[in-house]
Amino acid sequence: SQQGEEDPQALSIQEGENATMNCSYKTSINNLQWYRQNSGRGLVHLILIRSNEREKHSGRLRVTLDTSKKSSSLLITASRAADTASYFCATANQAGTALIFGKGTTLSVSS
Amino acid sequence: EAQVTQNPRYLITVTGKKLTVTCSQNMNHEYMSWYRQDPGLGLRQIYYSMNVEVTDKGDVPEGYKVSRKEKRNFPLILESPSPNQTSLYFCASSSALAYRSYNEQFFGPGTRLTVL
Numbered sequence: 001s002q003q004g005e006e007d008p009q010a011l012s013i014q015e016g017e018n019a020t021m022n023c024s025y026k027t028s029i030n031n032l033q034w035y036r037q038n039s040g041r042g043l044v045h046l047i048l049i050r051s052n053e054r055e056k057h058s059g060r061l062r063v064t065l066d067t068s069k070k071s072s073s074l075l076i077t078a079s080r081a082a083d084t085a086s087y088f089c090a091t092a093n094q095a096g097t098a099l100i101f102g103k104g105t106t107l108s109v110s111s
Numbered sequence: 112e113a114q115v116t117q118n119p120r121y122l123i124t125v126t127g128k129k130l131t132v133t134c135s136q137n138m139n140h141e142y143m144s145w146y147r148q149d150p151g152l153g154l155r156q157i158y159y160s161m162n163v164e165v166t167d168k169g170d171v172p173e174g175y176k177v178s179r180k181e182k183r184n185f186p187l188i189l190e191s192p193s194p195n196q197t198s199l200y201f202c203a204s205s206s207a208l209a210y211r212s213y214n215e216q217f218f219g220p221g222t223r224l225t226v227l
Contacts, residue, residue: 042218
């Protein structure tokens with residue numbers, strides 16, 4: 001069962017541009033996480049934002065959270081070719097027993 | 112180095128031949144989980160474990176077994192693999208969880224399984 005759904009499914013940009021990905025979820029949350037996956041490899045944790053936070057920064061990453069709309073966005077500024085990857089949001093499932101990932105946004109950054 | 116290891120990384124097998132994919136973490140994490148990843152379907156949880164001797168089904172447990180006899184290890188067992196279990200498998204772990212609140216999960220490098 002999918003909890004988070006990312007949008008868009010795919011995004012292609014040029015190096016130096018900003019990339020924005022969105023995530024919607026269904027139930028109330030304590031926190032929301034974003035992960036990156038390079039092709040065929042394990043997921044890497046990027047950032048965690050708590051339900052009482054509205055915005056969080058980590059290097060070139062900026063995450064926002066709107067609990068009233070049950071949505072989050074991930075902004076990558078000044079994209080690089082190395083940012084090419086799939087990005088997933090993750091939240092707890094309704095039962096609170098597992099972390100559930102969305103289907104991801106595939107980002108392609110060309111030089 | 113803090114890490115989650117999986118073995119084997121690649122495996123080609125035939126229908127019905129029992130196999131085990133091992134997963135081990137060195138971070139003393141309580142929570143461990145197995146996922147499979149398929150094109151168009153994303154990551155789906157197979158089984159998870161909140162602690163030693165505590166395991167439970169995820170979204171797609173059919174055809175799989177797990178055990179958690181030690182805190183660091185969480186093997187995935189396919190008793191009789193079938194072609195629809197061809198997939199990319201990931202093990203993950205994280206520190207103790209509060210209800211509905213999950214800490215950062217650390218992922219293994221993945222095991223690409225092909226069942227002929």
